[in-house]
Amino acid sequence: MSITEYFNLLFTDYTLRTISLGTAVLGAICGMLGSFAVLRKQSLLGDAISHAALPGIAIAFLITGAKDTNILLLGALVSGLIGAFWIRGMISKTHLKSDTALGLVLSLFFGFGMLLLTYIQKQPNANQAGLDKYLFGQAATLVESDVLLMVLVTATALVVVLLFWKEFKLLLFDPDYANTLGFNTKFIDILITFFIVLAIVIGLQTVGVVLMSAMLLAPAAAARQWTSSLAVMVFLAALIGAFSGVFGTAISASQDNLSTGPVIVLVASFFVVVSFVFSPTRGLLFKQIRLIKNRRDLQLKKTLQFMYGIAQTHESIDHPHTIRILNNFQGFTKKSLRKMEENQWILLNKQQWSLTLKGFTEAQNLFNQQTQHE
Amino acid sequence: MSSPQIEIQLIAALVAAACAIPGVFLVLRKMALISDAISHSILPGIVLGFFITQDLSSPLLIVLAAGTGIITVVLVERIQKTGLVKEDTAIGLVFPALFSIGVLLIAKNANDIHLDVDAVLLGELAFAPFDRLLLLGIDAGPKAAWIMGVILLITLSLLYLFFKELKVSTFDVGLSSALGFSPALLHYGLMSVSSITVVGAFDVVGAILVVALMIAPAAAAYLLTADLKKMLWLSVCFGVFAAISGYWLAHWLDASIAGSITTVLGLVFLLVYFFAPKKGLLSVMYRQKQQRTEVSLLTFLLHLNNHQETEERHINHLREHINWQQVKANTVVGLALDNNLITITNEVISLTTKGLSFTQTALEYIITNKDDKIEHLKDDFFLFRG
Numbered sequence: 001m002s003i004t005e006y007f008n009l010l011f012t013d014y015t016l017r018t019i020s021l022g023t024a025v026l027g028a029i030c031g032m033l034g035s036f037a038v039l040r041k042q043s044l045l046g047d048a049i050s051h052a053a054l055p056g057i058a059i060a061f062l063i064t065g066a067k068d069t070n071i072l073l074l075g076a077l078v079s080g081l082i083g084a085f086w087i088r089g090m091i092s093k094t095h096l097k098s099d100t101a102l103g104l105v106l107s108l109f110f111g112f113g114m115l116l117l118t119y120i121q122k123q124p125n126a127n128q129a130g131l132d133k134y135l136f137g138q139a140a141t142l143v144e145s146d147v148l149l150m151v152l153v154t155a156t157a158l159v160v161v162l163l164f165w166k167e168f169k170l171l172l173f174d175p176d177y178a179n180t181l182g183f184n185t186k187f188i189d190i191l192i193t194f195f196i197v198l199a200i201v202i203g204l205q206t207v208g209v210v211l212m213s214a215m216l217l218a219p220a221a222a223a224r225q226w227t228s229s230l231a232v233m234v235f236l237a238a239l240i241g242a243f244s245g246v247f248g249t250a251i252s253a254s255q256d257n258l259s260t261g262p263v264i265v266l267v268a269s270f271f272v273v274v275s276f277v278f279s280p281t282r283g284l285l286f287k288q289i290r291l292i293k294n295r296r297d298l299q300l301k302k303t304l305q306f307m308y309g310i311a312q313t314h315e316s317i318d319h320p321h322t323i324r325i326l327n328n329f330q331g332f333t334k335k336s337l338r339k340m341e342e343n344q345w346i347l348l349n350k351q352q353w354s355l356t357l358k359g360f361t362e363a364q365n366l367f368n369q370q371t372q373h374e
Numbered sequence: 375m376s377s378p379q380i381e382i383q384l385i386a387a388l389v390a391a392a393c394a395i396p397g398v399f400l401v402l403r404k405m406a407l408i409s410d411a412i413s414h415s416i417l418p419g420i421v422l423g424f425f426i427t428q429d430l431s432s433p434l435l436i437v438l439a440a441g442t443g444i445i446t447v448v449l450v451e452r453i454q455k456t457g458l459v460k461e462d463t464a465i466g467l468v469f470p471a472l473f474s475i476g477v478l479l480i481a482k483n484a485n486d487i488h489l490d491v492d493a494v495l496l497g498e499l500a501f502a503p504f505d506r507l508l509l510l511g512i513d514a515g516p517k518a519a520w521i522m523g524v525i526l527l528i529t530l531s532l533l534y535l536f537f538k539e540l541k542v543s544t545f546d547v548g549l550s551s552a553l554g555f556s557p558a559l560l561h562y563g564l565m566s567v568s569s570i571t572v573v574g575a576f577d578v579v580g581a582i583l584v585v586a587l588m589i590a591p592a593a594a595a596y597l598l599t600a601d602l603k604k605m606l607w608l609s610v611c612f613g614v615f616a617a618i619s620g621y622w623l624a625h626w627l628d629a630s631i632a633g634s635i636t637t638v639l640g641l642v643f644l645l646v647y648f649f650a651p652k653k654g655l656l657s658v659m660y661r662q663k664q665q666r667t668e669v670s671l672l673t674f675l676l677h678l679n680n681h682q683e684t685e686e687r688h689i690n691h692l693r694e695h696i697n698w699q700q701v702k703a704n705t706v707v708g709l710a711l712d713n714n715l716i717t718i719t720n721e722v723i724s725l726t727t728k729g730l731s732f733t734q735t736a737l738e739y740i741i742t743n744k745d746d747k748i749e750h751l752k753d754d755f756f757l758f759r760g
Contacts, residue, residue, distance in 0.1 A: 043463040100593050103406040107586035111636020118630035214470030257481045262474030269471040
């Protein structure tokens with residue numbers, strides 16, 4: 001499928017349009033709220049909650065017997081919230097650490113959910129099929145009303161984030177300070193957690209239990225690399241999330257047998273890798289370049305200092321010496337000597353070098369700086 | 375009980391025991407979530423291994439898939455070391471990506487391989503007895519039991535051989551490297567054992583139950599004891615108990631065995647979580663309430679000490695002054711009376727000599743803030759606790 005074909009389809013094909021819109025909105029809300037989760041060091045909360053939502057779906061179905069998406073998601077929301085608050089309770093009241101608490105809630109709730117799901121499947125109720133789409137997610141089952149719900153939730157989340165922006169920010173970076181200023185930190189904390197759970201729950205249908213955590217994390221982790229401002233990060237994360245959703249849907253639509261959820265996650269992971277490598281301030285590539293530059297600079301100054309040591313033993317600074325005597329000091333190359341000449345630290349004359357006045361003072365100051373620091 | 379039933383329970387018990395042992399160390403080393411990451415990210419390893427071996431229970435596949443588990447651990451550590459993201463984010467980034475690759479590999483080759491994601495995540499214990507191991511043409515029992523038995527045996531012998539080293543490096547990394555036990559070696563050893571256990575167990579009980587079997591028994595045991603050996607024993611017992619009773623629950627409900635084992639594990643953990651004698655929720659909350667009352671008592675006595683005027687020490691005035699609710703005031707005054715720290719005459723409260731020396735000691739602690747002043751305070755003065 002070529003790009004123009006894709007765009008044609010995007011405007012004519014109802015399913016593709018719905019799914020693209022749905023995944024874009026989902027990516028945006030996950031990116032936005034995921035930023036808070038990542039900065040609060042609760043990255044894996046999403047993983048635990050998405051698994052914890054499963055029994056809620058099963059119980060909601062058992063009670064109502066209907067497969068209405070909204071009711072099932074309500075069940076998921078309730079059990080996700082129970083999971084989230086149990087994690088918190090466990091960490092604060094016992095000596096179990098957060099990783100154990102997360103792992104416990106994740107596996108125990110999920111196992112219980114599986115028990116209920118298999119129990120439901122054995123029931124003589126024709127309605128039960130299709131519950132397992134929440135396990136791995138089936139973006140293809142998205143219909144307009146689902147997307148509408150997503151848009152609604154996203155809009156609410158956006159309004160709340162904007163309303164409580166100052167409080168959220170304060171709580172993220174200095175909860176004690178927020179507390180002393182008289183903010184109800186417990187309430188704000190619950191508010192953030194509630195919306196994170198909400199975002200996870202509406203994403204279950206699309207990407208499924210297992211991959212939901214990546215939807216929450218990856219855009220935020222990628223956005224974090226490009227900025228140190230919360231507002232920019234939230235915005236960027238939402239953008240990256242939405243793009244991952246649209247790209248992922250496009251790629252999975254272009255071929256058979258490519259499930260949408262995993263493709264979206266891989267696209268988001270690709271964004272993370274790119275951000276890790278190419279971000280100008282934190283990226284690995286530029287960090288490495290800066291490291292090499294610094295190392296060269298240091299090497300150059302070391303050579304200069306060695307020359308200074310030699311020149312000091314002579315009466316005049318510009319007394320020429322052969323390059324050969326630098327041999328017992330390994331830190332020079334032809335290139336580094338030329339570089340020093342460019343800096344006007346030394347004068348090169350065939351096989352000989354001599355310090356210039358500029359080089360001499362430079363080395364002297366270098367030495368002074370060093371002794372001052374010691 | 376028919377023979378497949380016994381075999382299923384045997385396999386479940388073996389898996390539970392094999393998972394519980396590395397689980398204890400993962401929980402103690404605060405790496406519980408690594409098991410979750412490994413259990414998901416072995417999927418591409420399993421798929422690739424399946425392409426090569428065409429047999430889900432071949433040892434080569436187990437080694438290949440366990441390799442993917444190690445790669446996950448290394449990747450997480452490498453990403454974490456760059457300092458770009460925190461450890462938990464690194465875990466959360468790596469395993470969904472690897473899992474996605476696995477899912478896509480399966481989806482793309484759905485026609486060629488007899489493997490589906492449900493089976494990997496959830497496993498099907500009920501089918502395990504049908505895959506028999508034939509030795510020289512003789513039926514030697516279910517393959518899964520042999521695999522898990524071997525893994526358990528390896529785990530046990532490694533545990534026996536390196537118990538001291540594991541113990542030291544778990545609780546004191548610095549001491550361990552000073553003594554010459556390489557923490558890195560032990561770390562990767564533990565990771566390898568965990569990976570192999572996860573892979574060996576996945577096609578029996580599924581990836582998620584593996585996580586439950588690793589973390590839940592260890593966490594429950596951790597709430598009950600602070601002794602490593604006892605903790606190991608307890609968690610193995612919890613695991614095996616949950617495996618066998620979970621099987622019967624599934625039998626009764628006609629539902630997934632893995633799911634019901636996890637549910638039993640959850641119930642066991644919940645029970646321990648609430649009722650553990652020292653570290654359970656109820657006892658912690660009781661202790662906190664006790665401490666609150668005792669701190670209130672201290673404030674109350676200090677208040678009495680500060681005021682000689684009778685109107686300040688009148689029982690009704692105190693209730694207004696310190697702004698306590700009726701019930702709380704009664705508790706605190708009652709406790710003080712029980713401990714013989716105050717006397718009440720004509721509704722005016724005064725300190726006894728014992729109460730006076732108690733406040734003196736407490737004041738000394740408040741002024742100097744030295745712990746040895748307060749350490750014996752409660753034992754010396756309290757006959758009854760709050």
